[in-house]
Amino acid sequence: MDFDGQLLRQVGGFGRRARLLAAASWLPNVPLALGLAAGLLLAATPQHRCRPDPALLPPELRNASGPELLNASTPPGSHCLLYRYPPPGGGLEPNGTGPCTRGWEYVLPEAGLLSTVVTQWDLVCANHWQVPLEQTTHLLGWLIGYMAFGSACDRFGRRATFISSLMLSIPLGIAVALAVNYVMLVLTRLLFGALLAGTFLSLYVARLELCDPPHRLAVTMGAGFFWVAGELLLPGLAVACKEWRLLQGTIVLGLTLLAACWWCPALSPESGRWLLATQQLEEGKQVLRDLAEGNGIRLEDDSYTWEHLFAELDNLSGGAPLPQYHSICKIFRTRVIWKNSLILGFTAFIGSGIRHSFTRNLNSYAPGFYFPYFLLVASEAVALLFLCLTVDHFGRRAALLLSTILTGVSSLLLLALTQYLMSWLIVLLSVLGILASQAVSALSVLFAGEVLPTVVRGAGLGLILAAGLVGQATTPLMEIHNSHGFFLHHVIFASFAILSVLSIMLLPESTSRPLPDSLLDGESQHRPPLFHSSQRQRHKDHLPLLSTRSTAGPYDPDSYARLVSATKKMLGSHHGASSGQTRPLLPARSRHNSTLEGM
Structure with a gap:
């Protein structure tokens, strides 16, 4: 049964309660953004020098x-x-x-903090590699969380995964603030990142499945703007807290308040779409009833329609079936779903990984923490605004194609002409590349959520987000080796960006279309034509062998009879000329019928 076209419309569509739930789902993005971006401040490296040691000096x-x-x-x-x-x-x-013997002196505050992880354990000079290692480990935690909790979303539900990961993140966040050494910090940050990833993923999927097709883009971009608000709030919190442990504690406090409010099922109900797709009919019916009442729809006013819809659901399921869950392995056994996942995971990887090629060009023009940080945040906001204005009008595929082309062209120009360009043009191309790559990353995730079927949407979207994290992790990995190999990194990602332009054309279009629920729905999505012809040209068959519509006219018995008669005469004359004898091709009765048909 069509969930968007029938069920969601009957319960009020994107009515009052649906809008309230969508707006409520935006708020958790603020502490989640703080949890991810805080790693940049916790590991900020201030200016430093060796502390003088009088013992090394002459008397x-x-x-x-x-x-x-x-x-x-x-x-x-x-x-x-x-x-x-x-x-x-x-x-x-x-x-x-020789090396320092009495530690280091630091120029503080750095990024608003009087103490960071770096100053806590002197992660400078010979130990500086441990800073990008910690950042990479935290991103690895997010990657593990996306893959693990994505499968949990499809097995245990969106709400259960969201609440469990959120509750478990609180003690792990406290453990990060109380870390007594570097090893404990790395391990707790790894687990903390995994739980934050599970919270974000389950919330993203539930929000997407709540909306009808016309409102999916606006609601998703609204959540993105709240994520940006959390990133903008972080430097102010750092200035207010002064200490990195206190900043981490503030983030945990936000997660605690979030868990206290979102524990209530009224603010985070289970996804009715997922319940029905997995054959949990009674629970799904109850969620639909609650949504209808919240939207102001009285079931008593149209009881016949509701009874008919519920009876149809029971007939489609064949009585009272057991829940049917699908694992992530089902994605690898499909053709269209796996192809779409592979392409969108590739674009998400490129959008996140190529960004380092652009931000590194800006370090020489504005060193420090605040300029690159606020530039990335502002570019993310502009990219979201660009998607809001273009995606519904031109389509997901066209907007993704344009963003990828801009990313690849900017990267190639910087790669080939940096030493010949003026400084303002380098900054302009770098900013353009950052904007385009941000748009590619955000749109790839939304696109994937719309083409993946409900039964495997959590696991599939987890793979897409994990691919984006792999690209994002290339930035701290480059820092471990002091950016050695940056040119090769730039060449690889620029080549990938150009290659992805060809693969994007193989994607289907999901604008204004219902979300697929079953694997069969996901496999039935096909690539539309890249260019739309006019109404007059649409009826012309320029490629008859590839045409899917038959242009033959209706059956005409008289024309068919004349064709048969002429064919028989031609064959008869040819046979007589070759054998030298005149033998009828057909018996007398058949010839008489042929003569009548010719007449």
């Missing part, structure tokens, strides 16, 4: 202080070295350098 300089002590101890511009002097009596000139 004549050990009583120095202030700038004199600093000049005698550290080389100019060095962050990780101290001067070494000859033994006493060997002179006052240094004869070499």
Whole structure:
């Protein structure tokens, strides 16, 4: 049964209660965005230098202080070295350098914080690789959460996955704030990221399945703007908290308030679409009744229609069936669903991974934390606004194609012409590439949610989001090696962007179409023509062998009879000429009938 066309319309469509639930689903994006973006502040590396060690100085300089002590101890511009002097009596000139012996002095605050993870455990100089490692581990946690909780969404439901992951994230967030060493920090941040990913994914799927086709884009983009609001709120919270442990505790407090409010089933009901798709009919009927009452629809006013719809649901299910769940393995056994998932996962990977190629070009023009951070956040907001204005009008596929082309062209121009371009043009192309890549990432996830069937939407969307996390993780991985291999990274992702343009044309169009519920619905989605012809040209068959519509006219008995008669005469004359004998092709009775047909 068509959920969007029949059931959702009967319960009031996107009515009052549906709008309330959609708006309520936006609010959790604020603490979730804080949880993901906080890693940039917790691991912010301030300016630093070695703390002077008087024991390394000659006896004549050990009583120095202030700038004199600093000049005698550290080389100019060095962050990780101290001067070494000859033994006493060997002179006052240094004869070499060596590593720091008494720790480091930091220039604080950094990004609004007076202490960070870096200053807590001195993750600088020889230990600086541990900072991008921690960031990569946190993203790995999100990747694991997307894949694990995506399957849980399809097996246990959207609400159960959302509540369980949200509740478990609170003690893990507290453990992060109370970490006593670097190893504990990495492990707790890994698990904390996995639980936040489960919360985000289950909420995204439930929100998408709540909306009818005309409102899916607006509701999804509204949630994206709340995510941006959370990212904009983060620097202000850092300035207010001052300490990284207190900032982490504030994020956990937001998650706690969220869990206290969203524990109520009225704010986070189970997805009726998923219940019906998995043959949980009684629970699905109850969710539809509650939604109808919240939308102001009285079931008593149209009891016949409701009884007819529920009876049809029972007939389609064959009585009282057991719930039917589908695992992630079902996606790999399909053809169209797997093809769409592979293409959209590829575009999500490119949109997230290529962004580092653009942001690195801006470091030399505006070093520091705030400029690149707010540039990325602002570009995300502009990209969401661009999608709001274009996607419903031109379609998902056309908007994704345009965004990918802009991303690839910007990357190729920067790759080939950076040394010849003026600085303002480099900044312009970098900003354009960031905007386009943000649009590619956001639209790939929405597109995937609309073409994946309900029974495997959680697992499939988890794969798409995980692919995006793999691309995003390339940024801290490059930092582990001090950006060695950046040129190769840029070449690979620019090539991938151009390659993805061809693959996007194989996608179906999901604008204003109902969400597929079963695997059969997902397999029945086909690629529409790239260019739409006019109404007059649409009836012309320029490629008859490839045409799916028959252009033959109606059956005409007289024309068919004349064709048969002429064919028989031709065959008869040919046979007589070749054999030298005149033998009738047909018996007399048949010839008489043929003569009548010719007349």
